[in-house]
Structures are given as C-alpha cells and as structure tokens.
C-alpha cells in the first residue's frame with residue numbers, strides 16, 4: 188500500500204507484471220512493434236464490425252443495457268444481502284462457500300482444498316479472477332500444476348507469455364505464431380502442423396483430451412451467480428469449460444463478490460447482453476449452470492471462493508463503483524483506439540484496456556507508477572462507454588481517478604518530459620479536463636484525414652507520428668455536454 | 676482477528692450504510708423496458724434458421740418420420756443413448772449399435788450420442804439440456820464428437836426470457852448453440868475444439 192494513500196483501504200493485491208514500466212513507456216514500445224499492431228488491428232477490426240451487427244439485430248438493445256445497469260446497481264447497493272443469500276442457497280444445495288479478503292487468502296484456500304484431495308494437478312477454465320490473484324503461480328509454489336485449457340490461455344501458457352486481452356488472452360498472436368508455439372512447445376503436436384485455425388484447434392483438442400478424462404480437480408471462474416437459487420453460470424465456446432465443470436470429482440470456483448445477481452430471471456438480460464458484446468454472437472456455443480452438487484452427475488465436491496481483493500474499496504468510491512458492474516465482455520478493449528495501438532501488455536495488469544485503466548488502480552490502489560499512469564491511458568473519446576453493455580461511464584471514472592492519482596499517487600508517477608510539463612494542469616481535474624478537450628479539438632492535433640497526430644497530454648510522448656484514428660465527433664460533443672464544457 | 680466473512684460483510688455494510696430500502700422492495704423498482712420476445716410469428720422457421728447459422732445441420736420432419744430420420748442420421752457404427760429416450764425414436768436403428776448409458780471411459784471410443792432436450796430458443800438458435808430422462812448426465816453429451824438432438828415443436832420458446840421461465844435452475848443445465856467453437860485465433864469463430872464438433876438437430880413438426 189502506498190504511503191500516499193489517504194483512504195482506509197482493505198487488503199488487496201494483484202500481480203503487477205514484473206518490472207512493469209508505467210503505461211506511456213510500455214505503450215511506446217508496443218506501438219513501435221509493427222507485427223503486434225498488425226495482429227491487434229486485424230482482430231479488433233473484425234470483431235468491431237460483427238459486434239455492431241449483433242447489437243443492431245435487437246431493437247431493444249438500449250432497454251436491455253439500461254436493465255443490465257439497473258440490476259447491477261441494485262445488487263451493489265444490497266451486496267451484503269445477496270452474498271448472504273447466495274451462501275445460504277449454495278450451502279443448502281451441498282456446496283461449500285469460502286470468503287477471501289485478498290489474493291493471498293484466496294490462493295491459500297484453493298491450495299489447501301487441492302491438497303486435501305491428495306492430487307497435484309488441476310485443470311483450469313479461463314477465469315479473470317484467478318489471473319487477478321496469480322493463482323497458477325501460487326499453486327506452483329505448493330507443488331501443484333495448473334493446466335490452462337482454453338485455447339488462448341494454452342497459447343499463452345505454452346509460449347511463456349502474458350495475457351493481453353480479457354476474452355482472447357493471445358490476441359497479440361497471429362495464426363503463424365500460434366503454429367510455431369505449438370510446434371516447439373506442445374509435445375504431441377504433429378510435425379507438419381499448418382497454420383489453419385481448424386488444424387490448430389484440432390491439435391489443442393488432442394493435446395488436452397487425456398488431461399480432461401483423467402483430471403480429478405478443476406478450478407473455474409464464474410460469470411454470474413444467482414442468489415435466490417444458488418446457481419452458478421459459466422459461458423464459454425470450446426467445451427473445455429463443460430469438461431472442467433463436469434468430469435472432475437472436485438470443482439473449485441473463484442468469483443469476485445460483484446458477480447452475484449438477485450434472481451434467475453435477471454439472467455434473461457445478461458444472456459442477451461454478454462454474448463453479443465463479447466464474441467458478437469447471438470449466443471456463445473456453451474453455457475453451463477449448476478446449483479451445488481447433483482448426485483450421479485458431475486463433481487461430488489463443490490467449493491465457491493468469494494473474493495474481495497479491493498472490491499469493497501471500489502464500492503466505497505461513489506464514482507468508481509460503477510466499474511463493479513463490469514461483465515468482462517471486452518467490448519471496450521475492442522473499440523479502444525489506444526488499446527489497438529498499445530496492446531494489452533502495456534497496461535501491466537491482467538485487466539487491460541479501458542476497463543483495466545479504471546479497475547486496476549482501484550483494486551490495487553494508486554500506489555505505483557504503473558497504476559498512477561493508467562488513468563491516463565485513454566484519449567477520453569468515449570467509444571468504450573458507448574460499447575459497454577452495462578453503460579459504465581469509463582471516461583468519467585478516468586477523469587475522477589486522474590484527480591486521485593495526482594493527490595495520492597507516488598511523487599513522480601509520470602514518466603517523460605511531456606508528463607512533467609503537464610504537472611500544473613494535472614493537479615486540477617478541472618484544468619486537466621479542459622486542457623484535454625481543447626487539445627482534442629485543436630487543428631494541430633487532428634490531421635486532415637481524421638487521424639490523430641498527437642494524443643493529448645501525457646500520451647503525447649508515444650503518439651508522436653503514430654496514426655491513431657480520431658475520436659468520433661459525436662462522443663466528443665456528448666462528453667462536452669455532460670461535463671458542462673469540461674468545467675465540472 | 677475477525678474472519679474474512681465477517682470482515683468483508685462488515686465493510687460492505689459500513690460502506691452502504693444503514694437505512695437502506697429492503698432489497699426485496701428495491702428490486703421491484705428495477706425497470707425492464709425490454710421485449711419479452713423479438714419475433715411473434717414463424718418461431719419454428721426462425722429456430723431452424725438460427726441453429727443452422729452456427730453450421731449445425733437441421734432437419735425438419737413430421738413426428739411419424741422421426742425413426743427414419745434418426746436412422747439416416749446415424750451413419751457411424753456405435754452410439755451412446757441415455758436412459759429414458761423414447762424407444763420409438765430408435766425403432767429403425769439396429770440395437771447392437773447402441774450403448775446404453777456407457778461409462779466415461781467408454782464414451783471416447785463411440786461415434787456419437789443421441790438425446791432429446793428440455794427447451795430450445797428460436798431467437799438465438801439455442802438448445803438447452805436439463806439432463807433429465809432422455810438426455811443423460813452431462814458427460815454423455817460432451818465427450819463424443821457427434822451429437823444428434825431431437826427437438827419437438829412444443830419445446831421451442833421464442834426467446835431467452837420465456838426459455839428461462841420454463842427451466843428449473845435446481846437442475847444442472849447446458850445451453851448449446853451450435854457445435855464446439857473458438858474465437859481465440861484472430862477473433863474469428865472456428866468450429867470444433869473440445870465439445871462435439873458436429874451438431875445435428877431433428878425438429879419434429881406435425882404437418883398441417
């Protein structure tokens with residue numbers, strides 16, 4: 188915890204990737220990597236268009252989005268009530284509920300549960316919460332091996348790499364790179380493996396099949412937990428989720444306390460919002476729901492670990508709280524011009540992109556240079572807010588956190604001359620906002636072909652001569668109106 | 676030191692404060708201005724079309740022709756069948772080719788599995804299993820590479836809200852929308868990873 192932090196904070200920790208420089212520095216390196224930028228531009232470009240049509244197909248999208256927002260806000264306002272109800276229902280259905288204040292406590296609980304089974308291997312289905320707490324590393328220290336079973340997680344794990352996207356952690360890899368990783372790191376990969384996606388998927392299927400059939404313990408995340416029924420919900424595509432949730436004898440699920448929903452009916456909103464926002468599908472291939480244990484079908488032993496790790500601190504912040512509505516769809520990453528150039532690694536956290544820029548500093552506290560710089564990892568163009576299925580006003584939270592970063596952050600959080608020069612402006616959120624809006628609007632900034640020559644303020648150092656697309660003018664006007672011309 | 680549970684609940688309680696409207700009362704104030712269904716007519720056609728969009732094969736047959744349609748679909752040598760599957764569905768299939776509720780070890784060597792379902796959703800092309808009679812425990816429809824599902828017309832709900840109303844959350848549920856797929860390579864959908872790579876659906880509709 189930072190000595191500059193003034194608020195009373197709970198215990199929270201999340202890996203800051205080792206030696207991670209603050210955002211502008213890391214982003215500068217990524218922007219110079221043309222292959223990475225090409226891979227990202229290709230993948231995010233594809234999904235952006237498809238998401239728009241998946242969303243346009245429903246006439247009532249705005250109504251669904253509003254309902255999603257209200258359900259989440261209501262749940263947060265009564266979080267203690269719903270957590271207790273969830274615990275009661277899961278316990279009644281034969282499951283066991285554990286509570287963890289921070290990452291270390293959650294890791295301890297999971298490691299002890301695995302050890303109690305007498306096994307030293309677990310299969311895992313992709314989960315942001317377990318990445319946030321660094322579970323795989325913690326288990327490794329206890330002599331327990333965790334096998335990631337999502338294709339993208341497998342690519343990351345085999346390549347000794349870091350995730351760079353919340354939905355597709357290997358988004359920074361193209362098919363040829365994936366083939367190379369499989370050929371060199373996957374013992375049973377065919378020598379003549381091509382880079383056709385179908386062949387790559389087939390290789391992963393063969394590689395993991397025996398693991399699934401022999402696995403005794405699985406670890407999963409959770410997309411939603413229904414308090415009134417004690418039902419947990421996992422959405423996925425490949426079937427590895429179903430394998431992990433069904434075949435092993437023991438299932439341990441880790442979920443952030445904000446994932447709870449009041450009723451079964453509430454799922455009718457989120458099962459429409461999430462697939463269309465994340466993979467741009469009407470529905471993802473597989474969704475599994477389970478309530479405690481079912482005799483004769485699936486795991487005999489089920490444990491749920493409820494994780495705080497900075498979430499109650501986030502709840503305490505009236506403006507920042509809305510970040511807890513997030514359903515981890517990744518739409519905000521895919522539409523973000525800064526993410527498309529900088530890539531996910533620059534954010535120095537398992538949560539990259541616009542949501543990472545508001546979530547990581549809140550979960551970890553603004554105590555490190557990387558967290559103090561994250562609220563600046565945005566041009567405030569508003570595309571993330573428009574795409575967000577639960578209407579999180581990410582620009583609003585960013586501006587709010589910038590003020591905190593200046594108040595509470597480390598003495599020299601902002602690296603580079605551009606940032607130092609901006610010091611006076613940064614000390615006042617009002618001046619900062621105004622300066623940035625003026626900068627965005629100026630002719631010097633936006634070139635004739637609608638390309639940004641320089642991102643405002645601290646980001647200038649790495650946008651010089653880069654070709655980020657200009658923020659859409661509608662969003663700018665919306666922002667201007669909402670903030671009373673940058674004055675509020 | 677207080678327990679994690681007390682500490683977390685205590686913090687949440689202090690942050691949110693006393694004097695809140697009871698949760699049950701506040702819940703009723705949530706506005707739900709969205710539609711209960713997006714299509715009124717042509718629900719069965721919509722279901723067939725949307726399921727086929729995921730590259731599943733969809734056949735539409737009269738209930739009287741179901742045994743023939745099942746027999747034509749099963750071109751491999753051996754298939755898993757769950758207990759409680761109506762015997763007449765398999766009337767034209769040689770019983771020697773059927774394995775009744777096989778163990779997990781046996782599943783990987785079979786050509787596929789035949790089941791019914793609990794509910795289907797037209798708008799999204801989704802089929803939901805509740806793993807009751809005729810559907811088998813969850814592993815049965817997961818390990819084999821081919822899944823044939825029979826859906827009857829009355830099981831098709833127009834949209835997500837009505838489908839959820841018809842389901843019992845106390846049962847384990849599996850929502851299936853097309854064959855196993857991944858978006859993990861360059862964010863494009865590719866069929867076939869760990870679940871069944873071929874999904875075939877027979878929709879029975881009484882001819883007018």
Ligand code: SF4
Nearest residue numbers: 513514516517519575
């Ligand atoms: S902030 Fe919104 S758009 Fe971004 S991942 Fe979360 S829910 Fe999706």
